[in-house]
Amino acid sequence: MSSRNAFIEESIYNYLLENSLRELPVLKKLREETQKMPLGRMQISPDQGQLMAMLVRLILPKKIVEVGTFTGYSSLVMALALPENGKVFACDISEKYTRKALSFWKEAGVADKIELRLGHASESLDKMLNEGLSETVDMAFIDADKENYKIYYEKCLELLRPGGLILIDNVLWYGRPADPDASDADTVAIREFNKFVYRDSRVDISLLSVGDGLTLARKL
Secondary structure (H helix, E strand, O other): OOOOOOOOOHHHHHHHHHOOOOOOHHHHHHHHHHHOOOOHHHOOOHHHHHHHHHHHHHHOOOEEEEEOOOOOHHHHHHHHHOOOOOEEEEEEOOHHHHHHHHHHHHHHOOHHHEEEEEOOHHHHHHHHHHOOOOOOEEEEEEOOOHHHHHHHHHHHHHHEEEEEEEEEEOOOHHHHHHOOOOOOHHHHHHHHHHHHHHOOOOEEEEEEOOOOOEEEEEEO
16 A cells, blocks of 8 residues: 555655666556545555566466455556466455456456456455365465455465465555554554564565565465
8 A cells, every 4th residue: 555665765766766667658557547546545656566577477477366456556567477378366345446457457458367356355265265276376465454464364375385475565554563652453453464474484474665565475
């Protein structure tokens, strides 16, 4: 839930973008349209998107699960980097916001690589498990309601093959988890989730200060 990195000075962040961001026109168009929306801040930052695309190209996944799609920037950036036989299973509860996602997936020519699953994410993930997809997914991206992060993480971990990668967004949550006086529900949920993943011996981890904080967890 951050359209830019808030942890470095704006001038440095702008320099970073000017000297590294290679954003396709369709991605820029989607990002700019989303930023005009009331909840536009929910979109990932473009530099985070570029990092995710590089990870996709390194892993060469056949199956990616996304929990929280919004207007489709993250699913689009991953789908564009997928090999021809790759697919993103995009889980979201909002038909309203995903209508924009569907139109941009089609415009970018990757609609056939993305399967939208509307409904509560935990139910969508359970359905995937019941379909026999356990330990067949190569990569997952979690960017949804914070109080259910642990639920999504556990289900994604079950879907993930050994050596697969989970990306979890907003783990720095504007810096609030580091503030002991911050006690709103989302902050507490993120703080407790970060501690849980840190102690989870089932994964290797790295927490990056990209966007609003991004944890990479590799299933052992």
